[in-house]
Every structure is written in structure tokens, then in C-alpha cells.
Amino acid sequence: MDDISTGILFALLACLIIISGYFSGSETGMMSLNRYRLKHLSGKGHKGAKRVEKLLNRPDRLIGLILIGNNLVNILASAIATILGMRLYGNYGVAIATGLLTLVILVFAEVTPKTLAALYPEKVSYTSSIFLNILMKLLAPLVLMVNFITNGFLRLLGVNGKHGAEDPLSSEELRTVVNEAGGLIPRRHQDMLLSILDLEHVTVNDIMIPRNEITGIDINDDWKSIVRQLTHSPHGRIVLYRDQIDEVVGMLRLREAYRIMLEKNEFTKEMLLRSADEIYFIPEATPLNVQLLKFQRNKQRIGLIVNEYGDIIGLVTLEDILEEIVGEFTTSIAPSLSEEITPQSDGSFLIEGSANIRDINKGLNWHLPTNGPRTLNGLILEHLEDIPESKMSIEISRHQMEIIDFTENKISLVKVFPKKA
The missing domain is CATH 3.30.465.10 (Uridine Diphospho-n-acetylenolpyruvylglucosamine Reductase; domain 3)
Structure with a gap:
């Protein structure tokens, strides 16, 4: 080092500080990335995202590479700064060089690059991944050795150092993601997404039409009364029962009843009963997300809710569940x-x-x-x-x-x- 001029040593020191800043910024940028956006961009073929995703698949190796590079650069910078300090200020130069180098590294190699990387993680990460990939290949033996020692030490402490699969988002975490989307997702769409997440916490009992409000037709009534109820019903489906609602006999689709009336030019109680569909029963306290899938699987749109004793306690429709997601429909059975x-x-x-x-x-x-x-x-x-x-x-x-x-x-x-x- 004695043969190297002071000017060259200052230039080398400046380069080392810049390289140290590169490693510091790369580490912060990589760790600040939105992993879900990264996966999305990688799936669409973004080259930078693919490089970064490959590096992040083994974060232990990535961190090992960055820290190896950063520590080597900082140690070499410290040695050069010490030589420069002694040349310029003699024995006091060591203390002066240590103080000044610490301040310079903090400002220009740590705080500034890390702040920029935290603000613009994608720009920093996608660019730095090019050089990190090259360094990973060049320094692979050293990185593997350091990781082997580190993972061995972690195992002694009872910690598994291997990178496991990422934990999936819980419904509450997903709710936070939707709320934080801001202008990326329209407010109306955010409300719908949050309502979907709420379905698992709401049961059919919470939205059902209670038993005393169920509209039905007692087939033991006189025929004129039945026809009057059919022609004035505001609903597309209506429950048929004998004397009381617990004695249900079918679910009548009024469109089907009108079709038979037009084709036959007559309609009797027997024809009414034959045209009715079987009743679809729903256990009480069934979560809405489960019932929505059951409606789809069974190709049903309406069902009667029964308690543990088999008594009918209410009625729920597919529209009622959809209203929980998108808001009220004008065709809802229940009052708005x-x-x-x-x-x-x-x-x-x-x-x-x-x-x-x-x-x-x-x-x-x-x-x-x-x-x-x-x-x-x-x-x-x-x-x-x-x-x-x-x-x-x-x-x-x-x-x-x-x-x-x-x-x-x-x-x-x-x-x-x-x-x-």
C-alpha cells in the first residue's frame, strides 16, 4: 500500500463505499418487495421478476452472498481509511479515519441506499439482481460454505434454517390487503370482496326469512282461494303445505304452474302437487359460504331451514346470499x-x-x-x-x-x- 498514491487510495475508498451502498440497497430492496406482485409479474414473464424470484427462493443464500460482499468491502474500506488517516494525520489519523468513515458509511452506504431501496424496491431489485446472479455463480463455493456453517449453528439452537413454503394469507390478512389496495381497486369492489370474506362468519339463520313470514299455500284450502293466491303472489316460488308450515309437501314454481294452466286450460290440486318440486332442507347455522356452494352443487335456489328437531324455522334463497355480497336486489322476498x-x-x-x-x-x-x-x-x-x-x-x-x-x-x-x- 505504501507504493500507492494517496489519490488512488481515495478513489478506491470511494468505489468501495459505492459498492457497499449497492449491497445494502440490494438487501433492503429484495426484502421489501411485494411477494404477491412479484409472483404475478414472474408469471407474466417479466425477466427481472423471474431473476429476483429465483434468488428469493433461497433467502439464506441470498443474504449470505450480500453480507459476504458487504463485509469484505467494508473491511477493505476500513483498512484503506486507516492508511489514509495515518498518512495525513500520523497516529491521530486512526481515530479520525474511524470516525469519518463511520459517518460516511452510515450516510452514503447504509441510510441513503436503504431508504431509496425501500421507496423503490422493484427498480432496485430488478436491476441489482443482474449483478447478484453473476456474483452468486462466482462466489458459490464461499456462499455454500458460509451457509453450511450457519445452518449447522442454527440447528444446534433448534432452528430450521431451510426456507419453508410461504404461509398463506389468512382471511383477516387478506382483508387488510383489500383495505390497503386504495385506488387500485374501486371502493365498490372492495366492499364486495370484504363481503365475500365475511360469508364464513355469517350463517343462514342471520339472513333467513323467519317462519312466521314465509309465504305459502295451504293445499287444503278451497280451490278458489288457492288460485287467488297463485295469481297474486309476488314471488317466483311458493311453499305448498297441509294445514301448517311444518307439513310441507313441495316447492311450486309459479312459471311452471302458469305453463300447465295454459296448456291444459284447467288446473287441479292433483296437477298442482305433481308440478311441485321436492323441498330442499338446510340445517340451521350453516355458514353462508358453505350454503352458497351447496346451492350450486345441488342446483337449488331456495331452501327451508330446519333445527335439530326437524322443525322449520325459516327460509333462505340464493338471492339472499348474493345480497350479502353485492347489496339488495329489488326482487328480494324480505322487506328492504x-x-x-x-x-x-x-x-x-x-x-x-x-x-x-x-x-x-x-x-x-x-x-x-x-x-x-x-x-x-x-x-x-x-x-x-x-x-x-x-x-x-x-x-x-x-x-x-x-x-x-x-x-x-x-x-x-x-x-x-x-x-x-
Whole structure:
């Protein structure tokens, strides 16, 4: 080194600092990449993405290569800086060189390149992967030796140093990804994706048409009454039963009934029963994501929900499940939220007791408890632990509620105020 001029040593030192910055930036850029975007680009044939993905398949080797290069460069830079310090300042030059080199490396070889790499990981990684691939081949024996020693030491500590398969995203993590998508995914589409993720947490009981609201035809009624109900029904399918809803005999498609009436110019109860489809039964508490697949697999659009005793407790349709994803349809059997909630001038809302709590929360952005009763009527009765005999006021989840009307042992209308601040 004594034969090398001071100018050349300064030039070598500057080059080493630049190389050190390259290794530092490459490491940060590689580790900051969005792995899912990387896989997407690699699958589309992006050359840079393919190179980086290949390197990241063995992160232990990649990190080993970067650290070998970075440490060699930094140690050599330290030696050159020491020589320069002694030439310029004598014995005090060692301390001066150490202090100045530390500051220069921190600013120009660590903080600056790592910050740039964190901000632009793709640009840095795709470019640096070209040189890292070359270095990986040139320094392969050294990298393998270092990894062998390192992995052996990790095994002594009870750690498996081999790179395992990436953990798949959980539904909650995927929810975070969708929320963080921002303008990349329209807000409406984000809501639909989040609703799909929510299907596994919602059961058919949460969205069903309750038993007392199921529209059906008692085939033991007189024929004129049956025909009148058929011609005035707003639904495409209707339940047929004998005397009570538990004695169901079939599900009638009105379009099929009208077709037979036109073809035969007559229609009897026997023809009505023959044209009806078999009832499709659904166990209570079936998650919506499961039921959606069952509807598809069984080629069904509507089913009756039964409890553990075989009693019918409600009805659910394919449209009801789809509404959970995309919002309300105008053809829904159940009343819409706008029909069940009426805003008042004082800021309160008149809400029917049969309104679904989940629908209320979604429509008004409230947080009424949903881990118990399904309807507002059920929530209030559970809170009171009794059936009210007169109008009264209560508070649930910091919402002031006034019972306005009740009929047949159930609350039919409630005035609810927004949550107290």
C-alpha cells in the first residue's frame, strides 16, 4: 500500500463505499418487495421478476452472498481509511479515519441506499439482481460454505434454517390487503370482496326469512282461494303445505304452474302437487359460504331451514346470499332496509322490531350486538328478560330506545336514537 498514491487510495475508498451502498440497497430492496406482485409479474414473464424470484427462493443464500460482499468491502474500506488517516494525520489519523468513515458509511452506504431501496424496491431489485446472479455463480463455493456453517449453528439452537413454503394469507390478512389496495381497486369492489370474506362468519339463520313470514299455500284450502293466491303472489316460488308450515309437501314454481294452466286450460290440486318440486332442507347455522356452494352443487335456489328437531324455522334463497355480497336486489322476498327504517326529524329512527340487527348495523353504521338474537325485537326482549306490558325506554350499547308499539307478545316498532357520544 505504501507504493500507492494517496489519490488512488481515495478513489478506491470511494468505489468501495459505492459498492457497499449497492449491497445494502440490494438487501433492503429484495426484502421489501411485494411477494404477491412479484409472483404475478414472474408469471407474466417479466425477466427481472423471474431473476429476483429465483434468488428469493433461497433467502439464506441470498443474504449470505450480500453480507459476504458487504463485509469484505467494508473491511477493505476500513483498512484503506486507516492508511489514509495515518498518512495525513500520523497516529491521530486512526481515530479520525474511524470516525469519518463511520459517518460516511452510515450516510452514503447504509441510510441513503436503504431508504431509496425501500421507496423503490422493484427498480432496485430488478436491476441489482443482474449483478447478484453473476456474483452468486462466482462466489458459490464461499456462499455454500458460509451457509453450511450457519445452518449447522442454527440447528444446534433448534432452528430450521431451510426456507419453508410461504404461509398463506389468512382471511383477516387478506382483508387488510383489500383495505390497503386504495385506488387500485374501486371502493365498490372492495366492499364486495370484504363481503365475500365475511360469508364464513355469517350463517343462514342471520339472513333467513323467519317462519312466521314465509309465504305459502295451504293445499287444503278451497280451490278458489288457492288460485287467488297463485295469481297474486309476488314471488317466483311458493311453499305448498297441509294445514301448517311444518307439513310441507313441495316447492311450486309459479312459471311452471302458469305453463300447465295454459296448456291444459284447467288446473287441479292433483296437477298442482305433481308440478311441485321436492323441498330442499338446510340445517340451521350453516355458514353462508358453505350454503352458497351447496346451492350450486345441488342446483337449488331456495331452501327451508330446519333445527335439530326437524322443525322449520325459516327460509333462505340464493338471492339472499348474493345480497350479502353485492347489496339488495329489488326482487328480494324480505322487506328492504328502507322499508323497515324511517328517519325522524330529531335524528332518531323508527325501526320495525322484525328488522335484522346485522342489516341495521350495515345500513346505519352502528354496532349493536350480533352475537345473540337476530332481530331488534329479540335483542330488546333479551335485554329486558321479560315481555313489556307498556311503552318504555331502555339503553342498549349506548343507544337510547323507546318501545313505541308491541303486538302479540312481540315488539313491532321501536324509536332508536344514534349512539351517545
